[in-house]
Amino acid sequence: MSNDTGEFVRRDRAWHPPAFTPQYKTSxxxxxxxxxxxxxxxVGERAGPVFGHGDLDPLDNDLIRNYITTGEEAxxxxxxxxxxxxxxxxRPVRGSLVEVWQAxxxxxxxxxxxxxxxxxxPNFGGCGRCVTDDDGRYFFRTIKPGxxxxxxxxxxxxxxxxxxxxxxxxxAQRLVTQMYFEGxxxxxxxxIIGTIPDKAAVDMLVAKLDMGEMVPFDSLVYRFDxxxxxxxxxxxxxxxxxx
Amino acid sequence: xPVDYLKETPSQTGGPYVHIGCLPSFAGxxxxxxxxxxxxxxxxxxxxxxxxxxVVWDGSGHPLRDVMLELWxxxxxxxxxxxxxxxxxxVGADAETGLWAxxxxxPGATPWIDGRPxxxxxSLLLFARGINIHLHTRIYFDDRADANAADxxxxxxxxxxxxxxxxxxxxxEGQGGPDVPTFRFDVHLQGARxxxxxxx
Ligand SMILES: [Fe+2]
Numbered sequence: 001m002s003n004d005t006g007e008f009v010r011r012d013r014a015w016h017p018p019a020f021t022p023q024y025k026t027s028x029x030x031x032x033x034x035x036x037x038x039x040x041x042x043v044g045e046r047a048g049p050v051f052g053h054g055d056l057d058p059l060d061n062d063l064i065r066n067y068i069t070t071g072e073e074a075x076x077x078x079x080x081x082x083x084x085x086x087x088x089x090x091r092p093v094r095g096s097l098v099e100v101w102q103a104x105x106x107x108x109x110x111x112x113x114x115x116x117x118x119x120x121x122p123n124f125g126g127c128g129r130c131v132t133d134d135d136g137r138y139f140f141r142t143i144k145p146g147x148x149x150x151x152x153x154x155x156x157x158x159x160x161x162x163x164x165x166x167x168x169x170x171x172a173q174r175l176v177t178q179m180y181f182e183g184x185x186x187x188x189x190x191x192i193i194g195t196i197p198d199k200a201a202v203d204m205l206v207a208k209l210d211m212g213e214m215v216p217f218d219s220l221v222y223r224f225d226x227x228x229x230x231x232x233x234x235x236x237x238x239x240x241x242x243x
Numbered sequence: 244x245p246v247d248y249l250k251e252t253p254s255q256t257g258g259p260y261v262h263i264g265c266l267p268s269f270a271g272x273x274x275x276x277x278x279x280x281x282x283x284x285x286x287x288x289x290x291x292x293x294x295x296x297x298v299v300w301d302g303s304g305h306p307l308r309d310v311m312l313e314l315w316x317x318x319x320x321x322x323x324x325x326x327x328x329x330x331x332x333x334v335g336a337d338a339e340t341g342l343w344a345x346x347x348x349x350p351g352a353t354p355w356i357d358g359r360p361x362x363x364x365x366s367l368l369l370f371a372r373g374i375n376i377h378l379h380t381r382i383y384f385d386d387r388a389d390a391n392a393a394d395x396x397x398x399x400x401x402x403x404x405x406x407x408x409x410x411x412x413x414x415x416e417g418q419g420g421p422d423v424p425t426f427r428f429d430v431h432l433q434g435a436r437x438x439x440x441x442x443x
Contacts, residue, residue, distance in 0.1 A: 176370055
């Protein structure tokens with residue numbers, strides 16, 4: 001590993017969705033109108049909160065079983081999602097908290113504000129988390145979430161997706177995103193995915209069916225790798241002078 | 244020629260149900276009901292106890308009632324990741340009023356890249372429906388005016404009047420009671436009072 005206090009490579013803002021994306025209507029009033037102010041990374045941006053296995057409950061990465069209330073496992077297509085978290089230089093990101101949340105198999109969220117007609121599953125909460133291992137790997141088990149309609153251009157439809165939240169090892173690596181499923185025809189029609197300018201960037205969010213890892217007579221497996229920002233090398237230290 | 248790095252995974256909005264994964268009991272799940280991530284500092288943590296509260300306002304002047312915020316800060320001596328103090332917290336805005344609040348200790352000064360002190364501050368991230376990539380700002384304290392006036396990050400904001408958008412104001416009498424100073428920090432996503440957001 002290179003030093004763990006170095007500055008991170010600049011974020012490529014043209015690769016991420018811009019703040020103002022009128023096709024996703026809610027962004028119109030929630031997008032800053034002024035340019036972001038460039039900030040050099042000091043100690044607070046180069047470090048980040050540390051989470052460990054001590055923060056986790058044993059079933060946190062098993063969404064099929066972590067919300068059982070009637071004795072049955074969650075309803076739906078059983079899947080395992082796994083992958084590797086690396087930085088922009090390809091180095092594993094170890095010890096990163098990975099949080100996930102999703103709708104149930106019918107496309108309904110267990111949230112006090114979700115009023116979609118699809119029923120709740122009494123045995124599915126839709127909340128999970130895990131921590132990446134020394135090789136940057138993570139995995140969790142769940143059911144494939146259903147697509148759901150939402151108010152945008154009347155009824156737009158979200159493709160099946162799982163929300164991801166990652167911390168990396170530094171504040172500057174923080175990332176929240178969404179994972180989609182290979183082959184879903186709703187991906188091309190989704191206004192939220194459409195906020196991402198580059199098709200190659202969208203492809204990074206599409207998990208691939210991983211038949212080699214399939215668990216016979218139990219679960220399909222999807223592979224989803226993520227890339228967080230990487231630290232640049234410090235060939236010469238910053239000299240102590242003005243900003 | 245640019246050297247090829249891997250591209251960062253692109254961001255997507257946390258959406259309206261961000262609480263399920265990040266604050267499950269707030270979303271209504273019977274899960275992690277004992278967690279209180281908006282309290283960064285329990286009783287044993289040394290330092291001056293403070294409360295920071297505010298509302299995030301959209302471009303039409305309505306409160307964001309579904310926003311989730313994360314706070315990240317040094318301990319009272321200016322150390323990040325100090326033993327016994329993670330320095331990280333998370334809160335969901337009130338679903339009716341949009342008000343949110345953190346209970347923590349006042350952070351100490353931390354070094355800038357050239358060793359000069361930075362004024363005590365907390366970093367704040369915003370996640371919400373309609374926010375495609377999280378917004379990053381900082382909270383400074385108005386009763387540390389001398390330190391703020393010399394803070395390298397604040398000074399790097401060219402438009403002087405915009406620096407004020409990062410300064411929380413101490414309330415005469417806050418919910419924390421007389422012993423716990425309450426600071427108000429409203430975030431404006433757009434308009435004349437738009438808060439400074441950073442790219443770092
Ligand atoms: Fe969603």
